Amino acid sequence: MSDATLIALPLLVPLVGLLLIVSSGRVAALRDAVTVVTAASMFTAVLQLLPRVSAGERPRLELFEFFPGLGITFEVEPLGMVFALLASGLWIITAIYAIGYMRGAKEKHHTRFHAFFAVALFCATGIAFAGNMFTLFVFYEMLTLSTYPLVAHKGSEDAKRGARTYLGLLLGTSIGFLLMAILLTWWLAGTLDFTPGGIMAGRVDPAYGSILLVLFLYGIGKAALMPFHRWLPAAMVAPTPVSALLHAVAVVKAGVFTVLKVTIYLFGLDYLTELWTSDVMLYIAVFTLLAASLVALRQDNLKARLAYSTVSQLSYIVVGAMLVNSIAALGGGMHIVMHAFGKITLFFCAGAIYVATKKTEISDMDGLGRRMPFTYAAFFVGALCVIGIPPLGGVWSKWHLMSGAFDAGYGLVVIALMISTLLNIGYLVPPVVRGFLLPSKDGEATGLREAPLLCVLPLSLTALGCLIMFFAAKPLAELLSGMLVVPVP
Amino acid sequence: MLEHLPALQVAITLTAAPVVMMFGRATRLAWAVTTLACWASFAVALTLFATVADGSVISYEMGGWAPPWGIEYSIDAANAWVLVIIGLISAVVMPFARQSVEQEISESRTALFYSAFLLANAGLIGITVTADAFNIFVFFEISALASYALIAMGRDRRAILSSFQYLIMGTVGTTFLLIGIGFLYIMTGTLNLGDLSARLPEVSDTRTIRAAFGFIAVGISLKLALFPLHLWLPNAYTYAPSMVTVFLSATATKVAIYVLLRFVYTVFGFEFSFVELAMAWLLMPLAILGIFIPSLVAVFQTNVKRMLAYSSVAQVGYMILGISFASMLGLTASVLHLFNHAITKAALFMAVGCLVYRLGGVSLTQLAGAGQRMPWTMGAFVVAGLSLIGIPLTAGFVTKWHLLQAALVGGLWPIAVFLLGTSLLAAMYIWKVVEVAYFQEPENPDTTVAEAPLGMLIPTLILTASTVVFGVFGNFTVASAGTAAAALMGGAP
Numbered sequence: 001m002s003d004a005t006l007i008a009l010p011l012l013v014p015l016v017g018l019l020l021i022v023s024s025g026r027v028a029a030l031r032d033a034v035t036v037v038t039a040a041s042m043f044t045a046v047l048q049l050l051p052r053v054s055a056g057e058r059p060r061l062e063l064f065e066f067f068p069g070l071g072i073t074f075e076v077e078p079l080g081m082v083f084a085l086l087a088s089g090l091w092i093i094t095a096i097y098a099i100g101y102m103r104g105a106k107e108k109h110h111t112r113f114h115a116f117f118a119v120a121l122f123c124a125t126g127i128a129f130a131g132n133m134f135t136l137f138v139f140y141e142m143l144t145l146s147t148y149p150l151v152a153h154k155g156s157e158d159a160k161r162g163a164r165t166y167l168g169l170l171l172g173t174s175i176g177f178l179l180m181a182i183l184l185t186w187w188l189a190g191t192l193d194f195t196p197g198g199i200m201a202g203r204v205d206p207a208y209g210s211i212l213l214v215l216f217l218y219g220i221g222k223a224a225l226m227p228f229h230r231w232l233p234a235a236m237v238a239p240t241p242v243s244a245l246l247h248a249v250a251v252v253k254a255g256v257f258t259v260l261k262v263t264i265y266l267f268g269l270d271y272l273t274e275l276w277t278s279d280v281m282l283y284i285a286v287f288t289l290l291a292a293s294l295v296a297l298r299q300d301n302l303k304a305r306l307a308y309s310t311v312s313q314l315s316y317i318v319v320g321a322m323l324v325n326s327i328a329a330l331g332g333g334m335h336i337v338m339h340a341f342g343k344i345t346l347f348f349c350a351g352a353i354y355v356a357t358k359k360t361e362i363s364d365m366d367g368l369g370r371r372m373p374f375t376y377a378a379f380f381v382g383a384l385c386v387i388g389i390p391p392l393g394g395v396w397s398k399w400h401l402m403s404g405a406f407d408a409g410y411g412l413v414v415i416a417l418m419i420s421t422l423l424n425i426g427y428l429v430p431p432v433v434r435g436f437l438l439p440s441k442d443g444e445a446t447g448l449r450e451a452p453l454l455c456v457l458p459l460s461l462t463a464l465g466c467l468i469m470f471f472a473a474k475p476l477a478e479l480l481s482g483m484l485v486v487p488v489p
Numbered sequence: 490m491l492e493h494l495p496a497l498q499v500a501i502t503l504t505a506a507p508v509v510m511m512f513g514r515a516t517r518l519a520w521a522v523t524t525l526a527c528w529a530s531f532a533v534a535l536t537l538f539a540t541v542a543d544g545s546v547i548s549y550e551m552g553g554w555a556p557p558w559g560i561e562y563s564i565d566a567a568n569a570w571v572l573v574i575i576g577l578i579s580a581v582v583m584p585f586a587r588q589s590v591e592q593e594i595s596e597s598r599t600a601l602f603y604s605a606f607l608l609a610n611a612g613l614i615g616i617t618v619t620a621d622a623f624n625i626f627v628f629f630e631i632s633a634l635a636s637y638a639l640i641a642m643g644r645d646r647r648a649i650l651s652s653f654q655y656l657i658m659g660t661v662g663t664t665f666l667l668i669g670i671g672f673l674y675i676m677t678g679t680l681n682l683g684d685l686s687a688r689l690p691e692v693s694d695t696r697t698i699r700a701a702f703g704f705i706a707v708g709i710s711l712k713l714a715l716f717p718l719h720l721w722l723p724n725a726y727t728y729a730p731s732m733v734t735v736f737l738s739a740t741a742t743k744v745a746i747y748v749l750l751r752f753v754y755t756v757f758g759f760e761f762s763f764v765e766l767a768m769a770w771l772l773m774p775l776a777i778l779g780i781f782i783p784s785l786v787a788v789f790q791t792n793v794k795r796m797l798a799y800s801s802v803a804q805v806g807y808m809i810l811g812i813s814f815a816s817m818l819g820l821t822a823s824v825l826h827l828f829n830h831a832i833t834k835a836a837l838f839m840a841v842g843c844l845v846y847r848l849g850g851v852s853l854t855q856l857a858g859a860g861q862r863m864p865w866t867m868g869a870f871v872v873a874g875l876s877l878i879g880i881p882l883t884a885g886f887v888t889k890w891h892l893l894q895a896a897l898v899g900g901l902w903p904i905a906v907f908l909l910g911t912s913l914l915a916a917m918y919i920w921k922v923v924e925v926a927y928f929q930e931p932e933n934p935d936t937t938v939a940e941a942p943l944g945m946l947i948p949t950l951i952l953t954a955s956t957v958v959f960g961v962f963g964n965f966t967v968a969s970a971g972t973a974a975a976a977l978m979g980g981a982p
Contacts, residue, residue, distance in 0.1 A: 066963060067890070138881040145880070155928040164924070171916055175879075176909050183893050183905070 001048065003059040007074045007129055009045040010084065013038060014122040018115055025111035032099045035114045039092040042121065046081075046088045053081045054479055060131065070192060072138065075131035077194070078482040079264070079333055083257045084128035086340055087250045091121055093458045097348055098241035100454025104355035107239055113153060117245075119146040124250040127257065133182055133192040133266060136258060137174075140222070143254060144170045147246055151238045162237035169231035170221045178219025181212050185266065188212075194261060197486035198268020209267070210277040216262050217281050222255025223318055224311045225281075226288040233307040240351030243303060248310055248343035253336050256317040260332055263321040264483060272324045282322035286416045289315035293423035300361050302350045305427055306343065312420065313339045313386065319413065320401050326484045328404025333480040334473065335397035338385065341465045342394055345382030346428075348459035349375050352451035362431050369435030371449045374456050376435045378463035383428035385466035388421060393469025396477075494533055494540075495549040495562040495618055498572065501530045503611035510604035516591070519600040523607055524583040530614070531576030538569040544972055548620075556620070557681040563620035566972040570824065571617045571747045574831045578739040579610055582835070585948040586732040589842050593644055593730045602642055606736070609635035613744045622670045622680045622756075625748060626663060629712070632744075633659045636737060640729040651724035658711055658721040665708030672701035673756075686756050693761050702766065705752055713745035715809060716779025719802045726798035731842030734794065738801050739835035743827045746808055753812070754820070754977040763815045772813035777907065779806030784914035788921070793844075793851040796918050797837055800877065803911070804830045810904070811892055817974060818895035824977070825891060825970035829876075829884035829959065836873035836952035840866050843941035843949055853925050860927035862938045865946055867926050869953040874919035876956040879912045884956045887963035 017038025024031045052059055058075055065071035076084075098117070102110050123146055126139030144167065152163035186192055189203040200209055217225060224232050235247050246252075263272060272278050289312050296308035313335070320332025352375045359365055369376035381392065388398035398417070405413040450456055469476075505526035512519040541547060541564055551560040564572075594602050612632025616625055637659070641652035674680055676697050677688040692698055707718075714722040722742075726734050753762045762768045780803050787799035804826070811823030841851050843866040848855045860867045876883035889912065896905040940946065959966050 064961070066961070067967070068964070134881075141880055145875070149927070152924070152928050155930070160924055160928055163928075164920075167916075167920065168913075172913055175912055175916075176906075179893075180905065180909055183890070183897060187894065187897050 004061045006049050006052070006059055007061040007076060009048070010042055010088065010125050011122060011129070013042040013045050014118045014125070017042070018118040018122075021115050021118060022111060028110065031111060031114065035099070035117070036092065036095045038118060039088065039095045039121075042125075043085075043088040043092055046084045046125070049076055049081060050085070052076075053078060053482070056482065062131075066134070069190075070132070070134055070186070072135050073131035073193075074126075074129040074135065075194065076129050077265075078479050079257065079260060080128040080130070082333065082337060082476070082480060083253060084125050086253070086337055087121060087124045087128070087245075090245060090249050090340065090344055090462070091117075093461055094241055094245040094344070096454055097244070097351070097458035098239075100452045100458075101239065101241050101351050101355055104452050104455065105239065105351075107153070109153065112149065113239070116146055116149050117242075120150070120246060120250060124254055127254045130194070132194060133185065133262070136261070137178065137182055140178075140254065140258065141171075141174060143251060144174065144222075147242070147251055150242045150246065151235050153239055153242070154237065159237045162234040165234035166231045169228055169234075173219055173221030173228050176219070177215045178221075181215035181219050184208070184212060184215070192266075194265035196265065196483075198264075198266055198271050200267050201271040206271075206274045209271065210275045213267065213272070213275055213277045213281060216266075217259060217318070220255050220258045220262070222251055223259050224252065224255065224288075224314050225284060225318060226291060226311075229288065229292065229311045232311055233304055236301075236303045236307050240303070240347060240354060243307075244344050244347035244351065247307070248347050249340045252310060252314055253340060256314050256332070256336060259318055259321050260329065260336075263324075264329060268486075269324050269326065269329065269484075278322050278324055282319060282410075282413070285315045285318040285322055286413055288312070289319065289420050290416060290423070293420055293427065296427045297423065299427075300363055302353070302360060302362050302365070302431065303347070305362065306346050306350060309386065309424070309427065310343060312424075313343070316398070316401060316417075319417075320404065323401075323404050323408050323410060323413070325404050325408050326481075327400055327407060329484065330477060330480055331397050331400025331404055333483065334400060334476060335394075337476060338393040338397045338469055341462055341469055342382045342385030342392070345378055345459055345462040345466060346386070348455070348462060349379040349382065352455040352459060355455055356449060356451040362434065364441065365431065366434050366438040367440030369432065370440075372435075372451070374450060374460060376432060378459045379435075380432045381463040381466050383432060385469075387424040387428060391470045392466045393473065394466070395470065396473040400477075491536075492549070494537055495547060495564055496551065498530065498533045498537065498618055499562075499611055499615045501533065502526050502607045502614065506604045506607035506611065509607060510600055512600045514596060514600070516596055516599040519603045520583075520587050520590070523603040526607060527576075527579040527583045527610065530610070531580040534569070534572040534576035537564050538573050540564075541566050541569045542969070542972065544976065546976075557679045557684050560624050561620040561681055561683070562618045563683070564618060566969070566976040567750070567824070567974070568617045568747065570969060570973040571744060571827065572614065574743055574828055575610065575613050575617065575740045578736060578831060578835050581948045581952055582732055582735050582839070585735070585839055585842065585945050588942050588944050589731045589846060592846060594642055598642060602639070602730075605635045605638045606733070608632070609639060609736070613740055616744050616748060620682045622673065622682060622685065624680075626667050626670060629663050629666065632741070633663060633712075636733075636741065639733045639737075640725050643728040643730050643733075645728045647724070648728035651721075651728045655721040655725045658718075662708045662711030665704045665711070667708075669701045669704030669708060672697050672704065676701070682751065682756055686758060689757060689761070693757075693765070699766070702757060702762070706749070706768075709745055709749045709752070713742045713749060714802055714805055716775055716783065716802060716806060719779070719783070719805070722802055723795055723798040726801065727792060727795040731838070731845050735835050735838040735842060738798070738838055739831040742801065742805055743831055746805070746823075746827060750812065750820075750824075750977050759815075759978065769813045769815045772809050776806045776810035776813055777904075779803065779809065780911050781907075781914075784911055784918075787918045788914060790918070791853045793853065793856065793922055794838075794841055796922075797834065797841065800915065800918065801834060803915075804834065804877075807888070807892065807908075810908075811895060814895050814899050814901070816895060816899055817978060818891065818898055820974040820977065821967070821971050822888060822891040822895050824973045825966060826888040828966060828970070829888045829956075832952055832955050832959065833873055833876040833883075833885055836869060836949060836956055837877065839945070839949040839952060840870040840873065843945050844870075846941055846945060847938050853921065854932070856922065856926045857929040858926070858931035860923075863940050865950065866941050869949050870926075871919075871923060872953050873956055874923070876960065878915045878919055881960075882957065883960035884963075884966075886960055887967065891967065
């Protein structure tokens with residue numbers, strides 16, 4: 001297949017899926033089947049690109065020109081490849097889970113829900129494959145808009161308020177800072193193409209570059225750097241499948257993916273070392289990482305705790321980018337994948353608990369582990385993966401991040417990362433311990449009371465994924481290291 | 490035949506007006522003739538546009554009398570651009586009008602209504618094509634008087650009061666314009682715009698000319714609703730019949746802005762307006778206030794029509810801001826926004842017209858649940874709304890991008906930051922509507938409410954789609970706006 005078809009297919013599949021989902025909306029079973037099939041075929045389509053990209057090729061597709069020299073262009077490189085694989089692969093599992101959850105939790109408007117899910121995945125793929133910053137921005141904005149209906153899904157006052165915060169912060173930062181940064185870059189550097197080694201060196205004065213870096217990092221609100229992180233906890237009003245795939249994987253990872261993409265392909269690591277603000281942003285990320293963990297410790301609502309944990313884990317990746325060396329950047333890229341597997345498992349479990357018992361607060365969940373052993377076991381695995389304990393995937397990304405920080409001589413960052421690991425244990429392990437060991441408050445029920453199979457199966461699969469990623473880390477690292485290769489002119 | 494196109498452009502709708510009036514109760518026939526006249530007029534506008542797209546100028550002598558004795562019509566890239574806007578909007582709004590007017594206007598007045606509409610249309614076209622200052626005034630009055638009548642025909646009785654308000658303000662505006670033109674005539678002895686621009690430099694350093702400039706600028710600013718002279722606009726747009734609001738919001742203020750540009754850039758010249766009188770320093774603060782305050786007011790409106798009316802005042806601010814940059818880039822952005830805003834706002838007001846048709850009104854409480862009951866209409870509203878906010882791949886974004894570029898190149902960082910901030914205000918008021926329409930259950934579920942009739946829906950969707958088409962293929966509009974701006978900068982029409 002030609003480059004154009006290879007790139008167009010993963011983008012077209014969710015759109016065709018969208019049409020099919022909407023038109024089969026009246027027959028619930030058919031619509032749900034269509035969703036899963038769409039997800040599976042999208043993953044297959046993305047997979048077709050993998051051999052080409054790992055062989056060092058960069059498939060390219062220029063769609064049309066918007067202004068002279070600036071257009072909608074796609075180019076697949078390793079980081080985008082990994083992100084697209086991750087999002088589409090986990091969509092299959094989430095689609096299955098969503099069927100179980102939406103029915104089990106008696107949510108309404110299923111068709112709208114599945115339809116916007118497909119749109120969101122389309123946008124995420126667009127972000128992954130974007131060949132220039134402008135294309136990325138277009139899909140980034142579309143992703144914000146298409147996930148808004150998912151956050152406001154319940155239509156209650158709470159949901160609407162949460163969705164307003166969500167939209168306000170994400171649109172606000174992207175229009176206020178990111179668009180500004182893009183305009184300035186276009187004006188100063190004359191191009192927005194993602195180029196190995198960056199486009200700024202020799203074109204943009206480091207004084208401007210320093211400002212641009214701040215604008216970019218705060219403009220990418222989806223990366224949830226403090227103080228623009230509030231949208232993520234606010235988005236937890238959404239049904240749990242949304243929190244799981246979008247607010248642990250697709251949307252938030254689109255944010256940190258963009259951060260990595262900007263630092264590696266627009267600024268370039270060498271140029272970044274010249275900017276005094278890269279250290280400032282590094283410490284802001286370190287602060288976010290610690291502060292969000294501390295906040296997470298104090299949350300009794302399980303989903304809120306997981307949300308703050310996500311804020312914290314996202315900052316790991318920003319730290320990876322701001323440490324400005326290749327090992328840390330590689331660690332950041334790996335953490336996108338490792339954290340995704342861990343966190344989606346945790347959210348799936350939170351949703352399963354809700355479907356089975358309608359409980360949302362951790363303090364009400366004492367003793368629940370004995371009734372829902374599969375869910376709780378999976379939760380434990382996911383927690384260990386996020387914390388970074390072998391034999392689970394999370395250990396590798398944190399290992400790379402720490403050794404990157406160590407190499408670069410940032411002793412403080414190493415210490416902060418260690419403290420953060422302890423905090424991770426502090427807020428992720430207690431729910432499991434309480435679930436298995438404490439006596440149940442509302443009397444001891446006998447026997448198993450698990451969530452529906454369509455919920456438990458997916459969360460077991462992702463927990464298994466956490467384990468597999470421990471062994472799959474080497475090929476992943478090899479693939480990702482391709483993003484750091486700067487061709488010799 | 491072809492060489493008479495400039496005259497024909499005005500004549501078609503002007504002569505159709507009295508004809509339509511005579512149809513009396515044959516309302517369908519009145520509508521059909523009006524529609525045909527508008528389509529023919531659009532075809533002429535497109536032909537003219539294509540002819541002058543290369544930067545050439547068509548000069549037409551009315552009645553064969555050579556200027557400056559006779560009246561000259563002159564078409565260049567700039568006013569052909571405005572003609573296309575007027576033509577496009579009236580051609581699209583007419584199919585929409587039939588059902589909307591049947592519901593909103595009593596049968597006995599329908600023929601008169603269409604007749605007044607044609608007069609307003611002819612007036613706006615006349616203002617645009619003529620190269621004679623006094624003629625501009627005359628056409629201004631024709632279009633204004635017809636508009637007063639159109640607005641007064643709104644169903645709400647407050648329409649009459651708002652029409653009267655508009656009449657007072659509008660008359661003050663055109664009177665100022667007339668005084669200014671009189672001063673120019675005293676000093677130069679000519680009314681032809683080309684002759685004026687050639688003779689003004691000799692006498693420009695006089696108090697009379699400066700006063701003339703002041704009168705003309707203020708008079709036109711009243712017509713184009715420049716903040717703080719906008720007070721007539723929100724009421725007029727809110728209470729006018731749906732199709733009138735669509736037409737006026739997309740064309741009337743645009744034409745007034747075109748006249749301002751013509752006087753400022755061509756007649757008085759860049760040197761006099763911007764260097765000697767430092768007009769930018771007057772326009773920029775007004776534009777900034779005019780963007781910010783009405784946007785903020787719009788956020789707190791509960792009637793969607795009024796909300797969009799305030800948004801129109803703010804959008805005029807964007808166009809004036811581009812002019813105040815006093816650069817080619819800024820002017821291009823303004824001229825570009827004339828078109829982009831026209832299609833965006835017309836699409837929004839058409840969607841509102843559909844909602845009014847089915848729901849009887851568009852206060853926020855009435856819109857609850859509209860997203861489920863009228864999915865296509867609300868879909869159009871959302872897409873056009875995104876263009877108003879300036880989301881990528883919509884027409885509004887193309888303007889914003891160029892306006893921001895112009896600000897940055899002019900070294901006006903704070904303005905760029907301000908512009909980005911105000912698009913968030915637009916997001917706030919559009920989203921208020923979206924939230925109610927999609928996520929609020931209606932209080933008394935009325936199952937009879939259905940999607941708007943196709944006759945209204947299809948034109949709405951066409952304009953909505955065009956906001957996306959011109960957002961994706963921005964190259965074409967940007968190039969045309971560039972040629973138009975060059976024509977304005979370049980010299981006499």
